[in-house]
Amino acid sequence: MAKQLAVSGLDHAAFVVRDLAESKRWYEKMFGFTALDPNAGPASPYIGNATTRLALLEANEERAYITPANQGPRACHIAFGANAETFLAYQSQLTDAGTKYEMLVHSDCQSIYFSDPDGYLLEVTTYEIDKLG
The missing domain is CATH 3.30.720 (Signal recognition particle alu RNA binding heterodimer, srp9/1)
Structure with missing residues (x-):
């Protein structure tokens, strides 16, 4: 092999x-x-x-x-890692900017999904779930 x-x-x-x-x-x-x-x-x-x-x-x-909207939910995205503090700061920044986002808790991490101006799906994720409060 x-x-x-x-x-x-x-x-x-x-x-x-x-x-x-x-x-x-x-x-x-x-x-x-x-x-x-x-x-x-x-x-x-x-x-x-x-x-x-x-x-x-x-x-x-x-x-x-090519518009990303026809690719299906979360099918094609880029994920950026963050510690818990930065993750929460991104959540606040998105809220303050009026940007729509979706929060998901996975088995080992928590993620925020949102789109850039061209509709590409982005994710900020943290594995420090225990520090999120």
């Missing part, structure tokens, strides 16, 4: 977005992400932080924008 290969982690997730500048602003505000290659200018698709990278690819003639 061949040796099982293991990846080191999620390198990046890529979303096709309607408006690159608008999406970058939203991710900067919601998650505190910044441009990962500031020298590349505003057309650079990569945004994130030291541990998380997103490639936001603007729709064009060669790259169609």
Whole structure:
């Protein structure tokens, strides 16, 4: 049997977005992400932080924008991990912003599901359920 290969982690997730500048602003505000290659200018698709990278690819003639709404509930999403304190802060931030979200308690974690401006489903999850109060 061949040796099982293991990846080191999620390198990046890529979303096709309607408006690159608008999406970058939203991710900067919601998650505190910044441009990962500031020298590349505003057309650079990569945004994130030291541990998380997103490639936001603007729709064009060669790259169609397909609405995520027809993919089914929670079928396709990106999950970001958080400690309990940060998890609760995201819940407050979403509430304060008037953003609709869904809370789910799983067997080993608790999650908040919400959508970005293009309708992509995002999740913030914590395994520190005992610290949520």
